Amino acid sequence: MQHEEELRSLEEDFEMERERLLLLQEELSEQLALKDSFLQDVQEEEEEPSGRSSGIARMLELSGLSQIDASDGETETGQLRSALEDLQSQNTMLQDELTFLGNVKTQLEVELERMREEFQTEKEELEFKIDELLMTREGVTPDLNMTPYRDPLIPATPKCDLQEVPALTQLQQSGPQREPEYSMPARSASPSSPRQSLSSPFPDTDHQSFTLEEQQRLILEVQTLRTQCETLARENTQAVGEFESLAKERRQAVDECEYLARERGQAVAECEHTRDILRGLETELGQRTGDFVRQYEAMKEQGASAIQELQERVRGLTEERESLVEKLRVLNEDRDSLLEKAQGLEKRLESFLEQTQAAEGLKEQLQTSLQEKTELALEFNTTLEEKTVLASELKASLEEQTALALELKASVEDLSKQNGEILSQLQMKESAVQELEDSLNVVSTERDQTLSALQEREMEVVRLREEREVEGRQGQREKVAELQARIEELEKERSLLKSSLGEVQGSPGEEVEELQACVEELEKERNLLKCNLGELVGDTEALQRDLGEMKLANEKMRTENQELLAQVSNATETLADKEREQKVGGETEREEEEKQEGRRALQQQLTEKDKVISQLKSEMAVLQSTASAVSEENTASEFTEKIALLEKESKEKDERMNKIKAVAVKARKELDTSRKEAVSLKEEVEVLKAERERVTSSMKDIIHGAEGYKNLQLDYDRQTEQLDKEREKVEGAEKQISELTKQLNTAVQQHERLWSEREDLMTGMETLRSTVRQMEGQTAELHRQTDTLNRDHQAERLLKEQKTKELSSLQKEVEELTVQLRRQKQQSQQTAQELEQLRKVHTHTHTHTYIYIYIYIYIYIYIYIYIYIYIYIYIYIYIYIYIYTHTHTHTHIYIYTQTDSMATQIKSW
Structure with missing residues (x-):
């Protein structure tokens, strides 16, 4: 809606400007008509100087004839010389x-x-x-x-x-x-x-003393002068003919x-x-x-829809990121649980080692105490002879010590039993540890594989995220640049509208209100765009933060994995060392125990055989004495005892097997859990791959959309470049128009000034003609000629002074005109700036109207220059005639130089 209102306001402005330009065209057409009439007047005035020049020539001829008629009374030589x-x-x-x-x-x-x-x-x-x-x-x-x-x-x-x-x-x-x-x-x-x-x-008093030779010389001179006069007359006639031909050519030019x-x-x-x-x-x-x-x-609208789609995609990507983060958390928790289990096993091993070390310490303490007690017994034996009084007390103490020794022996036996049990448990645990080590090796291999897969997946995820973030940043930067360009354009439009408001303050209030509403709407749009910019900047910052957090989490995961690998390697090394030590110690103890057990077994077998022999001997005796039934009962009882012993041994073996089976079941369960975790990790990897493919497809779609948007932007940029070129052309045309208007104003002012100077010159020429006529009447007398010559000199001086004064006044006027020109230049610069501001508002609509105005103004300026040139030619011709008819050579040179300088000044203007 805001854009539609803006377009409506711009269309209204366009119609207003078009009406204004039509009015300007009408005014220019009226000015053209006035210029045409002025041209016709100038052409009529152009035809008049030819008649005037012919009249001047006739006047010169008449003046020459009058001079010749007036000097009839003089000598022939004077007449001929004057005529010549x-x-x-x-x-x-x-x-x-x-x-x-x-x-x-x-x-x-x-x-x-x-x-x-x-x-x-x-x-x-x-x-x-x-x-x-x-x-x-x-x-x-x-x-x-x-x-x-x-x-x-x-x-x-x-x-x-x-x-x-x-x-x-x-x-x-x-x-x-x-x-x-x-x-x-x-x-x-x-x-x-x-x-x-x-x-x-003025002949001298010796006029009568001229000789005949001098008279002859004078006659020859007179004859030569007559021939020269005839030649000059012929040349004059030829010049008159050429002048007439030139007049015809001039008519042709007209x-x-x-x-x-x-x-x-x-x-x-x-x-x-x-x-x-x-x-x-x-x-x-x-x-x-x-x-x-x-x-x-x-x-x-397409851009807005694209922005909405991009926002939705960003939301989907954020949700995916959150799901990935949750999965990573679950994996971290699983890893933490495995680490806790490994730490628990390590703690148990450490506790067992501490117990064994404590038992060994107790043994050493008991041995030291026994040695001390033996030493005390020796001391007591030595002190018995000396201390008979304390015999009872010593006996009591001995009894207590014996009781303590018995207790210590019992404790030693208990400790030995505990050591045996601990050794058996250690053997069981060693077997379990071996199985666990095997399972750990399998799990470690699987974990290494999963870790490598996870690292590869993380690398791919990081790469995809970086690509996505780079593309998102590029898109966001492009959006930010577009929004900034739009904001700048809106600010420019606002400034232009404000300037137009300032210019149109004299117009009706409705236009002002409309422009103010446009300005308010533009400000609202600018605020909205700024808000969108802030939101986009916040989103970009949040995405950058999330990226940093993800990178930190990945780095932490890598460091933790490396630490875990180092810990596992250290634990395996320590376990291997402990197993070796235990194996070495256990092998020595086992060899001793096996030897003792073998001896005990042999002794038991020997005793059993002795018993059996004794029993057989007794039985033989009994059999001899008793019946066979009793012997059968004895053998049955023995068989039952043997069966019970075998059952006990089988039960013990079953218990051991059950324990081993339980440990194996636990190991199998752990292997199953690890396999299940590996399968789940593989499934997650496949899911992540599918998500990655989906993300890549979505990114491709986004890239295609961005390429289409870029193409649209390129088309828009091309159109803006064309508009800028047309604006530059219009600016050049406006500058030329302003310069030509200045030149027109100066030409009009110069024309008026030269017209006034022409009238002054005409009046001066009439006065000079009257003085010439008076001088022609006074040429009869020589004394009067001297007076007239003096007067002429005085008149020339006065004329020089007048001309110098006029030239000084003209120079002052020129300086004033230059000052006025500078002021007009400043004013024209201000108007040019205002026109540029108006042009920026209406460049899209008024290019052709400006070209049209430029053509008409161009024609008018050429007409003004044409008029100015003809006026300048007429003034130059009048000054030229005036110089050659009424002044001597020195004044001619002076005035000619002054007119030349004036002409150069006018030309420079």
């Missing part, structure tokens, strides 16, 4: 204008061709980009088969206008190089003209500009067509965004 100077100046001016216009024409033609080529390349690039966009659209929706509208007529005027800027810079750079060509003759003519003018109107304007109209139509295409693309993008949102929701 005028013609030379006009010729140089016309030649310079011809060269300038020819260069401009060639450069404009070259630049037109270059611009057309560049425009074709740009057109091809744009068509290629449009084809790529259409191919991408067709990849998603193959039903759309849109082909870009291709028109051979493309508006090349803005591009031409931009390409005319370097031509003007080249002309400005070539201006100072051309200047010496026409300034040198002016300089050469300037010092001679005052002298000639002063020499011709026609070409009109043609370009028509092409611009066609380009506008094409732009409208592209606008329709972009609208269609916008609709497609809307559909795509809807599909993408649905896919994203489906992916999110």
